[in-house]
Amino acid sequence: MIQGSIVALVTPMYESGAVDKESLKKLVEYHIEQGTDALVAVGTTGESATLDEDEHCDIIKSVVDYVGGRIPVIAGTGANSTTEAITLTRKAKQAGADACLIVTPYYNKPTQEGLYLHHKAIAEAVDIPQILYNVPGRTACDMLPETVGRLSHIPHIVGVKEATGDLSRVQIIRDLTGDDFAIYTGDDATSLEFCLLGGNGTITVTGNVAPRLVHEMIKAAMAGDKETALAIDKKLTDLHEYLFIQSNPIPVKWAVAEMGLMGKGIRLPLTWLTEDCFAVVRAAMHKAEVI
Secondary structure (H helix, E strand, O other): OOOEEEEEOOOOEOOOOOEOHHHHHHHHHHHHHHOOOEEEEOOOOOOHHHOOHHHHHHHHHHHHHHHOOOOOEEEEOOOOOHHHHHHHHHHHHHHOOOEEEEEOOOOOOOOHHHHHHHHHHHHHHOOOOEEEEEOHHHHOOOOOHHHHHHHOOOOOEEEEEEOOOOOHHHHHHHHHHOOOOEEEEOOHHHHHHHHHOOOOEEEEOHHHOOHHHHHHHHHHHHOOOHHHHHHHHHHHHHHHHHOOOOOOOHHHHHHHHHOOOOOOOOOOOOOOOOHHHHHHHHHHHHHOOOO
16 A cells, blocks of 8 residues: 655646656655655646646656656546546556556536446556545545445555545545555645544645655654644645645645746646745745745
Protein backbone atom coordinates (compact mmCIF):
# COMPACT_ATOMS: atom_id res chain seq x y z
CA MET A 1 0.00 0.00 0.00
CA ILE A 2 1.26 3.48 -0.93
CA GLN A 3 1.03 5.64 2.19
CA GLY A 4 2.08 9.02 3.57
CA SER A 5 2.53 12.35 1.84
CA ILE A 6 1.68 11.93 -1.83
CA VAL A 7 2.27 15.17 -3.72
CA ALA A 8 -0.08 16.09 -6.55
CA LEU A 9 2.73 17.47 -8.67
CA VAL A 10 2.40 20.72 -10.61
CA THR A 11 3.32 20.57 -14.29
CA PRO A 12 6.02 23.19 -14.96
CA MET A 13 5.43 25.26 -18.08
CA TYR A 14 7.05 28.08 -19.96
CA GLU A 15 5.17 31.36 -20.29
CA SER A 16 4.10 30.15 -23.74
CA GLY A 17 2.25 27.26 -22.06
CA ALA A 18 4.63 24.58 -23.34
CA VAL A 19 5.69 21.90 -20.84
CA ASP A 20 9.08 22.57 -19.20
CA LYS A 21 10.72 19.14 -18.92
CA GLU A 22 13.93 20.44 -17.37
CA SER A 23 12.04 21.96 -14.44
CA LEU A 24 9.90 18.83 -14.15
CA LYS A 25 13.04 16.77 -13.63
CA LYS A 26 14.29 19.29 -11.07
CA LEU A 27 10.99 19.09 -9.17
CA VAL A 28 11.13 15.29 -9.04
CA GLU A 29 14.63 15.41 -7.54
CA TYR A 30 13.54 18.08 -5.05
CA HIS A 31 10.64 15.96 -3.79
CA ILE A 32 12.72 12.83 -3.39
CA GLU A 33 15.34 14.83 -1.50
CA GLN A 34 12.64 16.38 0.74
CA GLY A 35 11.08 13.05 1.73
CA THR A 36 7.90 13.03 -0.34
CA ASP A 37 6.50 9.49 -0.18
CA ALA A 38 4.98 9.32 -3.67
CA LEU A 39 4.10 11.60 -6.60
CA VAL A 40 0.92 12.01 -8.62
CA ALA A 41 1.70 12.94 -12.22
CA VAL A 42 -0.96 14.84 -14.18
CA GLY A 43 -3.66 15.08 -11.56
CA THR A 44 -5.88 18.14 -11.18
CA THR A 45 -2.91 20.13 -9.83
CA GLY A 46 -0.90 18.96 -12.85
CA GLU A 47 -3.41 20.65 -15.20
CA SER A 48 -4.69 17.41 -16.70
CA ALA A 49 -7.77 19.21 -18.01
CA THR A 50 -5.78 21.26 -20.53
CA LEU A 51 -3.13 18.75 -21.64
CA ASP A 52 -3.74 16.77 -24.80
CA GLU A 53 -3.41 12.98 -24.72
CA ASP A 54 0.15 12.91 -26.07
CA GLU A 55 1.33 15.50 -23.53
CA HIS A 56 -0.53 13.73 -20.74
CA CYS A 57 1.13 10.38 -21.45
CA ASP A 58 4.54 11.94 -22.09
CA ILE A 59 4.53 13.67 -18.69
CA ILE A 60 3.61 10.41 -16.93
CA LYS A 61 6.45 8.60 -18.74
CA SER A 62 8.89 11.41 -17.95
CA VAL A 63 8.04 11.42 -14.22
CA VAL A 64 8.38 7.63 -14.09
CA ASP A 65 11.77 7.86 -15.80
CA TYR A 66 13.02 10.71 -13.60
CA VAL A 67 11.93 8.92 -10.42
CA GLY A 68 13.66 5.73 -11.52
CA GLY A 69 11.86 3.52 -9.01
CA ARG A 70 12.93 5.49 -5.93
CA ILE A 71 9.35 6.33 -4.87
CA PRO A 72 5.96 5.29 -6.30
CA VAL A 73 4.43 7.26 -9.18
CA ILE A 74 0.65 7.46 -9.44
CA ALA A 75 -0.71 8.59 -12.80
CA GLY A 76 -3.83 10.68 -13.11
CA THR A 77 -5.90 8.91 -15.77
CA GLY A 78 -9.50 9.91 -15.11
CA ALA A 79 -11.87 11.26 -17.75
CA ASN A 80 -15.58 11.90 -18.21
CA SER A 81 -15.51 9.29 -20.98
CA THR A 82 -15.06 5.69 -19.87
CA THR A 83 -13.26 4.72 -23.08
CA GLU A 84 -10.85 7.65 -22.73
CA ALA A 85 -10.14 6.75 -19.10
CA ILE A 86 -9.38 3.17 -20.14
CA THR A 87 -6.99 4.41 -22.85
CA LEU A 88 -5.14 6.74 -20.46
CA THR A 89 -4.96 4.06 -17.77
CA ARG A 90 -3.60 1.53 -20.26
CA LYS A 91 -0.95 3.98 -21.45
CA ALA A 92 0.02 4.82 -17.86
CA LYS A 93 0.62 1.14 -17.21
CA GLN A 94 2.76 0.94 -20.35
CA ALA A 95 4.73 3.96 -19.11
CA GLY A 96 5.57 2.14 -15.87
CA ALA A 97 3.31 3.93 -13.39
CA ASP A 98 2.82 2.13 -10.07
CA ALA A 99 -0.87 3.00 -9.81
CA CYS A 100 -3.52 5.23 -11.35
CA LEU A 101 -5.72 7.91 -9.78
CA ILE A 102 -9.08 8.00 -11.54
CA VAL A 103 -11.38 10.95 -10.91
CA THR A 104 -15.14 10.54 -11.06
CA PRO A 105 -16.52 11.65 -14.44
CA TYR A 106 -17.03 15.39 -14.44
CA TYR A 107 -19.75 17.52 -16.08
CA ASN A 108 -21.98 14.63 -17.23
CA LYS A 109 -23.08 13.82 -13.63
CA PRO A 110 -23.57 10.02 -13.67
CA THR A 111 -25.70 8.15 -11.14
CA GLN A 112 -24.11 5.98 -8.44
CA GLU A 113 -24.72 2.95 -10.68
CA GLY A 114 -23.03 4.79 -13.54
CA LEU A 115 -20.02 5.49 -11.33
CA TYR A 116 -19.86 1.85 -10.30
CA LEU A 117 -19.99 0.60 -13.87
CA HIS A 118 -17.49 3.25 -15.08
CA HIS A 119 -14.81 2.27 -12.55
CA LYS A 120 -15.62 -1.43 -12.89
CA ALA A 121 -15.03 -1.20 -16.65
CA ILE A 122 -11.64 0.47 -16.18
CA ALA A 123 -10.56 -2.04 -13.54
CA GLU A 124 -11.54 -4.96 -15.74
CA ALA A 125 -9.77 -3.49 -18.76
CA VAL A 126 -6.39 -2.63 -17.21
CA ASP A 127 -4.35 -4.68 -14.75
CA ILE A 128 -2.89 -1.90 -12.58
CA PRO A 129 -3.71 -0.71 -9.04
CA GLN A 130 -6.42 1.95 -9.26
CA ILE A 131 -7.35 4.66 -6.74
CA LEU A 132 -10.82 6.16 -6.94
CA TYR A 133 -10.91 9.98 -6.74
CA ASN A 134 -13.96 11.74 -5.33
CA VAL A 135 -13.88 15.55 -5.56
CA PRO A 136 -17.47 16.78 -5.98
CA GLY A 137 -16.42 20.42 -5.60
CA ARG A 138 -14.87 20.14 -9.05
CA THR A 139 -16.83 17.38 -10.74
CA ALA A 140 -20.40 18.07 -9.57
CA CYS A 141 -20.56 14.34 -8.81
CA ASP A 142 -20.27 12.81 -5.34
CA MET A 143 -19.30 9.13 -5.15
CA LEU A 144 -21.00 7.97 -1.96
CA PRO A 145 -19.24 5.70 0.56
CA GLU A 146 -21.60 2.85 -0.31
CA THR A 147 -20.41 3.00 -3.94
CA VAL A 148 -16.79 3.03 -2.79
CA GLY A 149 -17.59 -0.05 -0.71
CA ARG A 150 -19.02 -1.89 -3.74
CA LEU A 151 -16.04 -0.95 -5.88
CA SER A 152 -13.52 -2.03 -3.24
CA HIS A 153 -14.40 -5.66 -3.92
CA ILE A 154 -13.34 -5.40 -7.59
CA PRO A 155 -9.76 -6.54 -8.32
CA HIS A 156 -7.28 -3.70 -9.01
CA ILE A 157 -9.34 -1.07 -7.12
CA VAL A 158 -7.12 -0.51 -4.10
CA GLY A 159 -8.07 2.83 -2.56
CA VAL A 160 -9.89 6.13 -2.68
CA LYS A 161 -8.92 9.78 -2.56
CA GLU A 162 -11.77 11.31 -0.60
CA ALA A 163 -11.63 15.07 -1.18
CA THR A 164 -14.93 16.21 0.30
CA GLY A 165 -13.37 17.30 3.61
CA ASP A 166 -16.07 15.28 5.41
CA LEU A 167 -14.14 13.53 8.19
CA SER A 168 -17.09 11.29 9.07
CA ARG A 169 -16.48 9.40 5.83
CA VAL A 170 -13.15 7.96 7.02
CA GLN A 171 -14.73 5.43 9.38
CA ILE A 172 -17.75 4.84 7.14
CA ILE A 173 -15.52 3.93 4.19
CA ARG A 174 -13.22 1.86 6.41
CA ASP A 175 -16.17 -0.16 7.68
CA LEU A 176 -17.37 -0.74 4.12
CA THR A 177 -13.99 -1.70 2.68
CA GLY A 178 -11.53 -3.15 5.19
CA ASP A 179 -8.02 -2.47 6.43
CA ASP A 180 -6.28 -3.39 3.17
CA PHE A 181 -8.10 -0.64 1.25
CA ALA A 182 -6.25 2.70 1.21
CA ILE A 183 -8.16 5.83 2.20
CA TYR A 184 -6.44 9.12 1.34
CA THR A 185 -7.58 12.66 1.90
CA GLY A 186 -7.52 15.22 -0.86
CA ASP A 187 -8.23 18.12 1.51
CA ASP A 188 -5.07 19.67 2.97
CA ALA A 189 -6.90 21.66 5.64
CA THR A 190 -8.25 18.50 7.30
CA SER A 191 -5.41 16.10 6.47
CA LEU A 192 -4.07 15.98 10.03
CA GLU A 193 -7.44 14.97 11.50
CA PHE A 194 -8.08 12.59 8.60
CA CYS A 195 -4.88 10.65 9.29
CA LEU A 196 -5.41 10.66 13.05
CA LEU A 197 -8.75 8.98 12.32
CA GLY A 198 -7.02 6.18 10.45
CA GLY A 199 -6.46 7.55 6.94
CA ASN A 200 -3.50 6.23 4.99
CA GLY A 201 -2.15 9.59 3.88
CA THR A 202 -2.80 12.70 1.88
CA ILE A 203 -2.71 13.51 -1.80
CA THR A 204 -1.57 17.03 -1.22
CA VAL A 205 -1.29 20.42 -2.91
CA THR A 206 0.52 22.01 0.06
CA GLY A 207 3.22 19.36 -0.30
CA ASN A 208 4.37 21.06 -3.52
CA VAL A 209 5.54 24.01 -1.45
CA ALA A 210 6.46 22.47 1.92
CA PRO A 211 7.17 18.81 1.14
CA ARG A 212 9.35 18.07 4.17
CA LEU A 213 6.86 19.53 6.64
CA VAL A 214 3.88 17.76 5.09
CA HIS A 215 5.79 14.46 5.09
CA GLU A 216 6.69 14.82 8.77
CA MET A 217 3.21 15.97 9.78
CA ILE A 218 1.47 13.09 8.03
CA LYS A 219 4.00 10.60 9.38
CA ALA A 220 3.31 11.78 12.94
CA ALA A 221 -0.47 11.79 12.46
CA MET A 222 -0.50 8.28 11.02
CA ALA A 223 1.56 7.14 14.02
CA GLY A 224 -1.02 8.68 16.38
CA ASP A 225 1.43 11.37 17.59
CA LYS A 226 -1.10 14.19 17.69
CA GLU A 227 1.11 16.64 19.59
CA THR A 228 3.93 16.47 17.03
CA ALA A 229 1.52 16.56 14.11
CA LEU A 230 -0.26 19.63 15.49
CA ALA A 231 3.01 21.47 16.09
CA ILE A 232 4.06 20.93 12.49
CA ASP A 233 0.64 21.69 11.04
CA LYS A 234 0.59 25.09 12.77
CA LYS A 235 3.28 26.15 10.31
CA LEU A 236 1.18 24.91 7.38
CA THR A 237 -2.30 26.22 8.15
CA ASP A 238 -1.92 29.43 6.13
CA LEU A 239 -0.61 27.50 3.13
CA HIS A 240 -3.59 25.15 3.38
CA GLU A 241 -5.83 28.22 3.11
CA TYR A 242 -4.06 30.59 0.74
CA LEU A 243 -2.94 28.03 -1.82
CA PHE A 244 -6.65 28.00 -2.67
CA ILE A 245 -7.20 31.78 -2.73
CA GLN A 246 -7.72 31.36 -6.47
CA SER A 247 -8.46 28.16 -8.38
CA ASN A 248 -5.89 25.39 -7.90
CA PRO A 249 -3.20 25.24 -9.28
CA ILE A 250 -2.93 29.01 -9.81
CA PRO A 251 -1.56 29.89 -6.32
CA VAL A 252 0.61 26.80 -5.93
CA LYS A 253 2.30 27.32 -9.30
CA TRP A 254 3.07 30.92 -8.30
CA ALA A 255 4.52 29.69 -4.99
CA VAL A 256 6.70 27.02 -6.62
CA ALA A 257 7.96 29.61 -9.10
CA GLU A 258 8.65 31.99 -6.20
CA MET A 259 10.87 29.26 -4.72
CA GLY A 260 12.91 29.24 -7.92
CA LEU A 261 11.94 25.69 -8.87
CA MET A 262 10.25 26.58 -12.16
CA GLY A 263 9.21 29.50 -14.33
CA LYS A 264 5.97 31.47 -14.60
CA GLY A 265 3.93 29.25 -16.86
CA ILE A 266 0.29 28.18 -16.73
CA ARG A 267 -2.15 27.15 -19.43
CA LEU A 268 -5.34 28.95 -20.38
CA PRO A 269 -8.09 29.19 -19.31
CA LEU A 270 -6.16 29.40 -16.02
CA THR A 271 -4.15 32.59 -15.55
CA TRP A 272 -1.19 33.58 -13.41
CA LEU A 273 -1.89 34.60 -9.81
CA THR A 274 -3.01 38.22 -9.58
CA GLU A 275 -0.76 40.67 -7.77
CA ASP A 276 -3.29 41.41 -5.02
CA CYS A 277 -2.78 37.82 -3.77
CA PHE A 278 1.03 37.84 -3.71
CA ALA A 279 1.43 39.15 -0.17
CA VAL A 280 -0.79 36.60 1.60
CA VAL A 281 0.67 33.62 -0.26
CA ARG A 282 4.21 34.87 0.36
CA ALA A 283 3.41 35.38 4.07
CA ALA A 284 2.11 31.79 4.28
CA MET A 285 5.37 30.59 2.70
CA HIS A 286 7.38 32.56 5.26
CA LYS A 287 5.35 31.02 8.08
CA ALA A 288 6.19 27.57 6.73
CA GLU A 289 9.84 28.65 6.41
CA VAL A 290 10.15 27.67 2.77
CA ILE A 291 11.37 31.14 1.73
